[in-house]
Structure formats: structure tokens, C-alpha cells
Amino acid sequence: MAKVKRVAATNQKLLEVDGAAWSGFDRVGIDLIPAPVTMAASVSGQMALSQNHGKVRRVEARLAHNGQSLSVRLSWQDAQRDDQIGDLDRFVDGAAVMFPLQGDANPFTMGDAQHPVNAWLWRADQPEPFDVIARGYSTSQRRPASSSQLEANALYRDGGWHLVFQRPLQPGNGEFTRFAPGEPARIAFAIWEGSNAERAGQKAISGAFVDLELEA
């Protein structure tokens, strides 16, 4: 169980990766494992052959809400900054957090038909994050950040990435996970290491959902 701390800082201050709003926060250390791609052999036989993905093995998370928005600040070590596709065989760094849309869902498969998941996806070469809805393998849909007022801000420094996701607790109409102060929530993490050709299901993941509670 991890606490989502209630803070007085504005959305703008919380979007600052290096901002004072983030000082003095507990960091939640999350161990990552290579995503079990063999489970996805029926949707990509080629992807299921991957053996060396999941290079990043730990991510540190700080979680905050200010009554209006949920902010998730991630930090992880990555010796090589991959923020553009320099050649046809190159991939970029990325990160995502994922929530069940409601109730429960299988994080390994990104949900299923009856149990959708909602994810926030950041890619190092894109100006804006994507708000993703998925109902199992091969079904994910990237929606524009504006659809849920999702924002992201990233910084590469000293051999690592530092990234803040931020989204209203209660976005407008649509299939988005909703949060409320005093209520529980669940989160999962994924990191893609571009220099290791990680993309799609070739990634490092946190495995099971981590239970959260938003401070009242």
C-alpha cells in the first residue's frame, strides 16, 4: 500500500520535475521485471521470441494529489538517452503508468474485454503523452493527451530520466480511470529502454498492481 500524499501545491508547481513541491516526499521503490512476452505469442510470434528486454529493473515513484489532479513523478536510471529515432532500427525511451478502469484487471495482459485498463504513456520523442485505453493484448488505443487533459514533463539528467505525469482526478466524459480523495486506487508501471530495442510488449513492468490510497 502506498499513500498518495495530499499537497497544497498548484498543478503547475507539481508539473515541475525539479520543483520544490516534490521535495521531502517519500519515494516508493518499485522493482521491475521483464514483461512475460511468451504470453503474447498469439498476437505476435516475433515479439514472443524476445529474450533480453526489460533492462530497467527499478523505478522510483512519488505520488501526490492536490484535490484536483493526480501527479506521478517517476525516476529511473538509463545510461543512454534515446529521444529520437535516428535510424530505422532505433527505438526511443518510454514510460507508462496504468490503472484499472474500474474494479480489477489483469495488468500483464493490459486487461481484457470485461476489465479494461487506462494508461498514461510517455515517449521520449513525443511532445505530449498519450492517454491509452486497452482491453487486452492488441487492443490498446492511444488517445490524444487533450482527451483527458493529461500532461507530462520529462528531464534527462545524470544518467537517468525524471518524469511527471499529471491528470485531473475526475476528467471529462470518456473511458478514463477516476480518482477521489480518501479512496483507494491501483497502479502499475512500465519502462521501455530504447537502446535495447524495447517497444510494445518488450518492456520492464511492475507486475501486479500496487495498491494506493489517496489522502483525504
Add this chain to the structure above:
Amino acid sequence: MSSTIPTKQELKSSKRQLATVIDLSKCMGCQTCTVACKNLWTQRPGTEHMRWANVATCPGKGYPREWESKGGGFDAEGRPQPGQLTTMVDCGDNFQFNHHEVLSAGNAQRKKLEPRSASGEAPTWGYNWDEDQGKGEWPNPYFFYMPRKCNHCSNAPCIDACSRNAIYKREDGIVVIDQDRCEGHRHCIEACPYSMVYFNPVSQKSEKCIDCFPRVEKGIAPACNRQCVGRTRAYGYLDDSESQVHKLVRVWKVALPLHPEFGTEPNVFYVPPMSPLAYDDDGRLTEAGRLPIEVLEGYFGPAVRQALATILEERDRRKRGEPSELMDLLISRRWHDRFAEFTGEPI
């Protein structure tokens, strides 16, 4: 909802199958197919390096460079094999020239026109870099041309590889990539043992030959086939018993898939090249061919022996003044005969 997710078998199935036959004895490597395709499909941003239709010299590194050793396809048990991605340079690069420098006032006599690789360096590889090199020793060197495009395989590994289910076979057998579903993960490029899928770094999606389906839907043969000045190509449905492709592939069995051992069941078929005769040490022509049969077997498998034997037999029949349907098919006195119902005019 889950019942609406298609299976790979559904994505791979089609009502019919369009096919192309290319007679390698007649291909002269003029690249008209390459240019016809490029003019139509790959002049958009991010497609500069792509040649959906291309011709390379065999034996040689091929196009994209060393595609035959990049893996992909299936093993004998039907299991997908790991493959490699191609690079910009492998795909023939996107040379930039110093036109502005050369054409600026007064420079024409001092500056040379020089290509620059996409890497910024002087090129060390490019499209058709090893053209006409081939193999063999004087006075018996050998080579032939290999025109290629997507094989629109019946067991298309790109379809199996796509974690987005973005690739599928149309009812006519043409394999296409849904650009709305593609997210550019490039598993299809790794899976294609023919390296005939390309990555567009601008749209960040994968692209490939679409067999000119907008033309085909109007009864016009694909541009690479139609524009071929050597009349090397036939096009039509494999199950159309009147079509040349049916007769050459199914009846006469003289048109063979390239690298059948890759297990993908290609639908581009090749009439293997006849060999020029070899010279002996005294410079006299012999009865032996220059092109080693083992080399052709390496491309087309063991069936190439029977295919060549059939062609030689029918050629001899014709030489004796007897009729030969096969020779008539390969000659194709009227170009219309090559394209079944796809003889419409493109303009």
C-alpha cells in the same frame, strides 16, 4: 468485445489469391518497375529510402543489403524465426547532393557534385551498389537480375508478427498494413524473411507494397508489372485457369517461389533464368551453362531442376517446329495476354 478481436488465421485468409510471375530470363535490370513504383507510392516524407519494387543483381548482397541473412520466416515446424531490422543505408539510403554549392555563381568549374549519405558521411553503400558484379571467373562470369516486391504470402509472417493486428489479407489476397492501427513497433520487419516491409521514420509506421490495389480494383495491373518493358511479368488470380499465372505456376510448374524454405508461401513466382553458355579454355563456346545449378537451387529450391528441364524441353520442341503452349506463354506476343482481366488503362 473479445469475440471481435480477429485471429491470425482470420487475418491471413482470403477468398482468392492474386499472384505475379516474373520471367528472369527476360529481365534486363532496367529498373523501370522500380521507378514506376517509386513515382506512384514512395515520394512522401519518410519514404525516400523505400523501393517497394526493386531489382538487384544475383548473386549479390541484394536489396535491402544482405536481406537473405536477416532471419525471419518460419522453420520446418512452422515456428517463427527471429529476424533483424534493416537500416536506412541497408534500404538504399537517401542521398543528398550539394546542388546548391555546385550551382552557385562561379562554382560549377570548381566544385564536384557529391552525394552524402543520410548518416552525413560519404556513401559506402547504396541501392544497386553491387550491380552486375555477380560471381564466377573470366571468361565465365555469371549473374542475373532479381526483381522483387512484397510476396503477399499465403502464410504471411508479418501478419503473425504484428502485436497490433494491423496487418491483414484482403479478399483478393493482397497483404496490407492498416496505417491507423500500426504503431511502428517493427516486428513485421523482423518477421519478413524477404525484408520487404519498411519503416517510415516520419509517420513512425511500417509500410510495404500494396500491390497497387487502387489500380487492381479498377482492373489495372500493378505498375511494376504493367510498366515492365521486357514483358517479363504476368499477373492474375492463381485459381483463374485462363490466367498466365495459373498456367505457369500450376499447370507447367515452371514458375517457382523465391526461397520456399522460408515457409511463407510467397505469391510472387519466378521463371528461373536460362544460363548463357560457358567458354572453354580455348575461348570456344561449350554446351555447358555458366550459371551453376546449385546457385539457382539456393534461390528456388530443388524444384528448379525440373522447371529448367521443362523449359529446355519445350524450347527444343519449338526449335523442331512443333507447337509449344509454354513457349507461347513465355513469349506473349500480345501484352494483354499476360494480365488476365487486369488490362485496363492507367490513364
